[in-house]
Amino acid sequence: MTLDHGGGKAYLWAVPPPNLDSSTAPLPDIFSRWFARRGWSPRAHQLALLAKARADRSALLIAPTGAGKTLAGFLPTLVELGGASPKARTSGLHTLYISPLKALAVDIARNLETPVAEMGLPIRIETRTGDTPASRRQRQRRYPPDIMLTTPEQLALLLASDDAPYLFASLKRIVLDELHALVTSKRGDLLSLGLSRLWTIAPQVRAIGLSATVAEPESLARFLVPQVVSPPPAKRRGGVGGGGLFNEDSAGDRHAASPHTRPLPATQEPGRRGEAAATEDNNSAIADIVVAGGAAAPVVEMLDTRERLPWAGHSARHALGEIYDLIKRNKTTLVFVNTRSQAEMLFQDLWRINDDNLAIALHHGSLDVGQRRKVEDAMTAGKLRGVVCTSSLDLGVDWGDVDLVVNVGAPKGSSRLMQRIGRANHRLDEASRAVLVPANRFEVLECHVAIDAVNENAQDTPPLRSGALDVLAQHVLGRACGEPFLADELYAEVKTAAPYAELSRADFDDVVDFVATGGYALKSYERFARIKQDKLGRWRVANPKVRQTYRLNVGTIVEESMLKVRLVRSRRGGSGATGTIARGGRMLGQIEEYFIEGLVVGDTFVFGGEIVRYEALVEDEVYVSRANDADAKVPSYMGGKFPLSTYLAERVRVLLADQRAWKGLPDQVREWLSLQSYRSRVPGAREMVVETFPRADKHYLVCYPFEGRLAHQTLGMLLTRRLERARVRPLGFVANEYALAVWGLGDMSAMIRQGRLNLDTLFDPDMLGDDLEAWLAESALMKRTFRNCAIISGLIPHRFTGEEKSRRQVLFSTDLVYDVLRKHQPDHVLLRAARADAATGLLDLRRLSDMLTRIAGRITHKELDRISPLAVPVMLEIGREAVYGEASDELLAEAAEDLVREATGT
Amino acid sequence: MNTMHIADMTVSGVNFTADLSGALYWADERLLVVSDLHLEKGSSFATRGVLLPPHDTTETLARLDAVIARYQPHAVIALGDSFHDREAHDRLTAAHRATLATLQTGRDWIWIVGNHDPDLPRDLGGSVASDVGIGPVVFRHEPTGAAGEIAGHLHPKARVSRRGRSVERRCFASDGERAIMPAFGAYTGGLSIRDLAFAAIFKSLEFTAHVLGDNRMHAIAAARCY
Structure with a gap:
């Protein structure tokens, strides 16, 4: 990456006019002179x-x-x-020095060299990353x-x-x-x-x-x-x-x-939570x-679109022309979106209307690294007018001259938004400028409260985690790879780490037992122990191979299984795979394996900024060809990684409940809410509204918990189980960030009216008991959570010593382990780790639990004869989103039906 | 018995019942067949440093117990790879051996040898054979593609995709003249029926996957699976 930023490394060392406090310690002369020579002051x-x-x-x-x-x-x-x-x-x-990004460590090292060289300081600075050659290591x-710059894994x-x-x-x-x-x-x-x-x-x-x-x-x-x-x-x-x-x-x-x-x-x-709860x-x-004080407050506004605001969806296509205008009017604009596929879509749409041929680039984590570096270099060199990007650019190397940040879609959280806005702020004394572009009406509400939050500098970063047991297991094995340790000493040492300060001795001992022999009730693995105690009771690694495996598998980032995506020419029929590669298929990037598994040959989807057709899966490469279709057949919106923050959700509820506050909202949104209060009811700040209504030949239940799609999905799973038992015959459900819609064959309105279905019972927090247990037994999300723990803890290595075998050959299915362990040893330490993850991760159980407690006794039912205005957005997700549900038999039955149709010629 | 749990499957004119558990039942002969139990696979991994939970044998035997209790067969064939490695039977606990003995009591029990367990000791009860022919049908571990053959070894599984979602499950694969059984063991993964290994046996995609769903069997054309 070139370091020519026009103004030197001003972004790193930049200083405004002196604001020296006389009480602070003076700098050594050599430093003062250096600052002065630069025309800066500390x-x-x-x-x-x-x-x-x-x-x-x-x-x-x-x-x-x-x-x-x-x-x-x-x-x-x-x-x-x-x-x-x-x-x-x-x-x-x-x-x-430890940075979350390898690239950042390398960049900082380069930037440190400048003052060190200019002052002639005798300091040796080196990076150590995965790329550092063995000889230098x-x-x-x-x-x-003297100074080493590295990452947590290398440490x-x-x-x-x-x-x-x-x-x-x-x-x-x-x-x-x-x-x-x-x-x-x-x-x-x-x-x-x-x-x-x-x-x-x-x-x-x-x-x-x-x-x-x-x-x-x-x-x-x-x-x-x-x-x-x-x-x-x-x-x-x-x-x-x-x-x-x-x-x-x-x-x-x-x-x-x-x-x-x-x-x-x-x-x-x-911050918002005020001062110190220092114990x-x-x-x-x-x-x-x-x-540090003195940062100019950011200037954030919501795009006041001239177009009609969509009811649902995340594309913000309605505002495309206006986003393009923003890029055109500014020098360099970062356009943040929440997911890879949104980035793909928006990038493609922008180029479709890019009559001025503005240099607009795409950046997201699944793109080929070389591709990403190219974009970053072009950006640093000031050659780009706009970059459409995901959270892949939330952190990282600072780029001088970004003068506008556009955030498309839901801001999700106020701290998150402020950090993104900060990417435009290369000079402290200039205000960052940002424009929020809501993609639908609910997002207007979210953007509205997010702007208020930014103006109040209200932060909503999550509280400090408590340390995960699977990570501790990795650390214990790592410790045994170094000098031998006594359990008592290691326990005391581990508790000095803030996330593990509350770690119980029992949990610690279980983890050590797990690392040694798997921690199983059957003590049959003593002879296969990975770590063993010597005569002094000190634990050490049992053999060099264990150490090797540890070194290959260190780290906590468990990548989704990814497949490479290669662009080939369309080859309908025939399977001459190698021939196609020889013709020079270009690598487009990587895609999640589970996404490809949902496709059949011929399906089209958006990737690398264009619509491609799925041709074949050859080993770990996905072959795609250019498709000429205008729209992709399979939507790849998988929802953002981050749910709406509890804090913003609360503010949205408060905004909804206060009619006087609506005057700050765009006309279209205000009319929508007014119509809702006329037709049904606008939820109060603490209540939950549940609407039931018939539509076509089905009956719907829509509720508005505002707890983010992850918690809503879990709620949907549990509710359908209960509705099944209540003989409502539920058929499916769909969730978005704000609402959940469940539908079935039974007339829920009538059942509630006749007292055969009680909403307080339906939403009783006791659903987190047996119903949750039953669902966890088969939940694919839970299995994914468990897989992460199994890999991080070192139970299932994902990289092996010796020649790199194909992943498919060596990977043992963690789903099978989960099933067996859950049945035969439900309190195993890894299952406990997975449960702790589920509380805040993909299942968001803690938030669901808080919500159920919050709404207990505050459910208002509205029986309607048709869909309400507030329900439209979530109902529109049906068909657009994969309808959630884990009823595999239905899917298999559908495929079986094809055979019947074929046989009977219908 | 709930008929959703079973599917009819014909091989060389003989009617079999494909059971949701992954077992095959021949009602006329009162014969139950299970394939690829891979007992002690967990401890086999453990010898190589991967400490999989050791409960797989307990689980597999419990499943076997359940299906035997339902069908009350006069004979059981374990179609090879019953043990994950040559020493696996040595690692069985006394309790596991006792369970096996109980399952064998009052019925014929035939261990067919497989590539994982080519030398089975005598003390496991039952008899050991490389293959067994009954009428028009022959049972052996590794499929050769011969007509009338029922084999295991390949661990067939099928994946179905619809609207961006996919489901993958173990299955029986059969074209009416030959069949390949799913693996029965708790720790057995699978090989897609679209793999070349299946093409070699069936010579075309004209075969059916009898897929083990969560609660019922599904007959799906192989051409529609991945």
């Missing part, structure tokens, strides 16, 4: 972090994009390494650089070796970039466990976290320091931590940072928090 928060470092404190910096976060994070390191004379400096690794172990690998204590003993600083993004996933759990290990090896180390604004900065700040374990572990120095160069310092209090001494920076602006007991150590 910012208050950069100096504040330096002061924290000098006071030997860990700190969390909360700052918007463009605030010079990265320099702030590295300034203490540069000053320490640059200030000391080479002789006075201890050798060894000084600073470890080896050298890095023996002669570590885990470095720690899982005998020489980890040697490599890290000298460590002084850890810089964690984009911490807000890392901590929301299992990668954050893995990182926290890595930190817990570093705290043992290098007790003197201090962490700096860099984060966007979040709802609960205090919980993020806990992540950065060891949580207090009481009683404290007996032998901190014993074995593993020994040999460090800074052990003298370790007598110092690792847990010194307490909430009581936490100075509140002058610039701190508390007063000693179980919560917390890093200092520094908040």
